[in-house]
Amino acid sequence: MENLTRLWQSTGIYNFEGPQIVMMLVGFLLLFLAIKKGFEPLLLVPIGFGAILSNIPIAGIADEGGILYYLYLGIKTGVFPLLIFMGVGAMTDFGPMLANPKTLLLGAAAQFGIFTTLLGALALDMIPGMNFSMSDAAAIAIIGGADGPTAIYVASKLAPDLLGAIAVAAYSYMALVPLIQPPIMRALTTPEERSIEMQQLRFVSNTEKIIFPLMLLMLTTLLLPSAAPLVGMFCLGNLMNVCGVVERLSKTAQNELINIVTIFLGLAVGSKMSAGAFLQPTTLGILALGAVAFCIGTASGVLMAKLMNKFSDTPINPLIGAAGVSAVPMAARVANKVGLESNPHNFLLMHAMGPNVAGVIGSAVAAGVLLSLVG
Amino acid sequence: MENLTRLWQSTGIYNFEGPQIVMMLVGFLLLFLAIKKGFEPLLLVPIGFGAILSNIPIAGIADEGGILYYLYLGIKTGVFPLLIFMGVGAMTDFGPMLANPKTLLLGAAAQFGIFTTLLGALALDMIPGMNFSMSDAAAIAIIGGADGPTAIYVASKLAPDLLGAIAVAAYSYMALVPLIQPPIMRALTTPEERSIEMQQLRFVSNTEKIIFPLMLLMLTTLLLPSAAPLVGMFCLGNLMNVCGVVERLSKTAQNELINIVTIFLGLAVGSKMSAGAFLQPTTLGILALGAVAFCIGTASGVLMAKLMNKFSDTPINPLIGAAGVSAVPMAARVANKVGLESNPHNFLLMHAMGPNVAGVIGSAVAAGVLLSLVG
Amino acid sequence: MENLTRLWQSTGIYNFEGPQIVMMLVGFLLLFLAIKKGFEPLLLVPIGFGAILSNIPIAGIADEGGILYYLYLGIKTGVFPLLIFMGVGAMTDFGPMLANPKTLLLGAAAQFGIFTTLLGALALDMIPGMNFSMSDAAAIAIIGGADGPTAIYVASKLAPDLLGAIAVAAYSYMALVPLIQPPIMRALTTPEERSIEMQQLRFVSNTEKIIFPLMLLMLTTLLLPSAAPLVGMFCLGNLMNVCGVVERLSKTAQNELINIVTIFLGLAVGSKMSAGAFLQPTTLGILALGAVAFCIGTASGVLMAKLMNKFSDTPINPLIGAAGVSAVPMAARVANKVGLESNPHNFLLMHAMGPNVAGVIGSAVAAGVLLSLVG
Amino acid sequence: MMAFCIVLRMNETMAQGIELMLTGMGIVFLFLVMLIGAVKLMAYLVATFLPEAEPVSPTASSAPAANTVTPVVAAAITAAVHQHRATHK
Amino acid sequence: MMAFCIVLRMNETMAQGIELMLTGMGIVFLFLVMLIGAVKLMAYLVATFLPEAEPVSPTASSAPAANTVTPVVAAAITAAVHQHRATHK
Amino acid sequence: MMAFCIVLRMNETMAQGIELMLTGMGIVFLFLVMLIGAVKLMAYLVATFLPEAEPVSPTASSAPAANTVTPVVAAAITAAVHQHRATHK
């Protein structure tokens, strides 16, 4: 009898609290979006499941002694996002960017989304119920970088409490890039501009591809060492891939290692989606700001491309400017698709990969600035 | 000269103690059973080797600072058994169970083995030299669940000192299922019962397979949150496999990740086979109780199937009840084989997979009850 | 304005110190040797990159809280080198050695390089600016074992400060084996000796291959338990490979697991290449001693083979003695190549694999002696 | 006296064990019976609202392909797999 | 009075934010413009001192091979890959 | 006086080193000589009590298969391996 009472008092029914139920529903929503709508499933399946697990009453899966608590140490130490970034680096081809280096400017312009979001967060702080410190604002702003591991790395350093909301916003909007970007791209360009065909990319030798990651790391070292962990691990992955002599390490970094870390990282991010931290007005603010960040980043990239066309002979299709937000390779595919609407023979994919990977560098640099000045 | 003395005093010959030698022989016996007899080699090779390594005098491989000490942290935190369970979940097909859900009752009945073993352990406590606390008894009882990761997880929480003996008993008896079960199955059934042919299983849609792990997790959350870590990681693995959008994560969970963790887990279990903890009368008690647990679980499953036939129109071959003990997929294969003896055209394998995976759920539920009421 | 000042003061340009620049150049040199010259790239790419990362000013990637700091824990605990050794064990075929066990003597003789290096280090201690304690000397001596994981394991226990220089020296000279060994081999042998054809190796049964790693571990246990961690993990890998029942574990140990650990181990070794520890006269001493160690090891192996020919009927080609230094499989290939110069029909590769793997055992034994008497 | 105490304690412990057994088996059955209900309900709801066409003999289509493998092709398969493994190591 | 203070603080914070924005975008552009220069310099230096022959139509050579795959060979390929996967699991 | 002390210490350290060298090489040889004995004993015992038939020319059986690979099959192999790698990435 006593056992039954004890058991009853340890059921979820007895212990459930409203906010936990809401957070579980959020977890199910993420799973639905990931599985049925194809929203960045590799991250959102573990994140959504982690959100569910960490809100199970009594079980304490995200509390000290629970598995999600231990997995979160991988984020707290920065090891997981950096290992993911190494794997992404190994999967990245800098060839198109090296063939047309001025597309780096598009990757720079798109970071405008980050800094306007920062201002937006500070402005929202005026609304009662929203409390964003400068650190919080900087962590939210990085959503505009459209780069998951960078956002998680920065948020874990500047605003761990907001990590769940920031990661969810970042991956959700990355998944929504095909819906968010095209209207903005069409609104800011004429059909003629969208039809611009670009010159074929020059051949890039392997020597250049090997030197580039080292050069990028050196520039980071000289100008912005605070970005060096992110840029460094990215460059290590890239170098392992292009140098050709450590193929087995490169393949493992791109496959098994990144897969293992993705499962762990996703679950650990989900474990930060506790009701106390997530069910706040601030989360709505974060979601709103994230959407604004993506829109401004897209617009900045397109407008920068139009500006460059005023000063340059070799024309740039302004659509590829939108790829400067990162969201690799989704944003580049979107640029290609919108371009095909106006000119069915115009394949922009490879041209858009340049600003796309430039956007990754750009947001890592922006992250370095924020970590250096705010952290 | 001094060096030689020092070296001589640091040899194994000089330092060997009898109990260590016996434990090494136990390690060699496990290796022999694994390699020559095919007893669950994936676990018993690392466990046996870990037992040998941890009993080498002077080297201190299982002491603080040694590699087995660090690997054991993965068990102490519960991370290793839960990751294994995630991989097992990814390899599990709930289809046959969903097609014939009443086989879940067979998986419930077989857990009778767990609770009679609990009583048995408490009874053995009366024998001088055997000292089993309630926690010890519960940890020993879980051997009857015939499920390795569940047994290790529960033992690591309730009776870490008995972990070595419990894990060895669990895996040994799982390997012995083809010897233990058939006589019991034949004794409790008539040839006519063993010849019963079962209806072909209905088609199970993928939607059902996706919803099931989430539904199972929700039921666990509502009724028995203490089972949520086990059931949750199992359901995560299963969901990753059936949802179809994270194939690379699912494959890694089923292959490289589970392989790596299996090596580490096995070695770490072996490191708990120190002479002090293992060479006790209690170990003999554990081995005896484990055998009884398997026998009673098998019998309960078969008898439950016979009982169900009394109340149901669609007949169940009672042999598949024996698969309710888990020991996936060995017990299902045994049911199939014994069935073929009586009716060479009767393939029970898929029908037995239902109670087989139901047994995994059943023992996770039983584990939750024990952790909740005893832990 | 304040921000700009703060940023400027956090640039690498502002903070660079000369020694860090030199260490970065050392890192680039290692990358160049690995990528362009093919020097042991699997280790030297991560080591070189780790050296660069850990010398970036401000970023603190190797300081507490940085990723390289956390990765170094894997070396500090001994886990990484032992896991690499397990993988190497799984890749090792003891067949040729079992077919011709007296080649084990060649693997013993080559360890002479280790102990003369020890004396050399103690002698160098007399030179002002060189300070080698007995522990340092022992850690440096192990370079002569020509075995990376053994060297890293011993150095991490006896002289962590010298780890960077020792690992670099060990892998560099292993890469230089095709340049270092042939002149010595030619100088110590006559053309007739180099033309000696050896008897075909006898068939070795699988039973012998399964028993051997267990026997080797038992001998280590009895005589030299301090070598048991190294020898034990090596034997575990080997047993998993030859026993045939845990193929999936063996493949993972040889591929994904060793690849992951290699990346981490390399980066962590690189993180010990700080200017303070590396830019010392002692590093030059270590490099010089390492070269001497390889030369003496090679010569000892060759001379031992010649000595054995004086007492044995079945002739041994003395070239295979050089393979006794380890550097698997490079040294065996060198023996084969030098042999082909004198006798184009004489394939020594399989015969040289015997002393080659014997050299691994020999240096693990020597490591055990050093850890036991010096540590 | 002491023996009496031990017996008393035994009985008490055994009583606890028996209670645990009854509770435990009760929970296990309750849980799995509820799961049966949930699975049946789900099957009904899915069949009603989210019907999915059963693939027509899913294995039949691949079987003929397997049967028509000629010896030369079988050799190719074997060799390809071997070669792949060799290169993959 | 308190409202005044808040407005003051806001303005101060916003001013900090704007300064951060200007600094940040400045650094981002400075960094990437320098990177453009470095990439162009590298391209020039590599082309001058370490020229590498451009592979002649790298995809053209493999295309014919792919086109000449006959049905029987296609079946072999499929089967080999399937078999490999099955054995690799 | 100090120089004398240093020399003394040196000699002492060198003496220790030499002793370590002799002990070390002794142990290494002792260990490997015992291992030779053990391997020989094992080979004898295995050959006596657990004889295993030597596979008759293990490579000979696979060689013909390799030799009869026709060009079309070779193409299939290559394509299969390429395709597999592409799909595996």
Ligand code: NA
């Ligand atoms: Na970006």
Ligand code: NA
């Ligand atoms: Na079970």
Ligand code: NA
């Ligand atoms: Na060696």
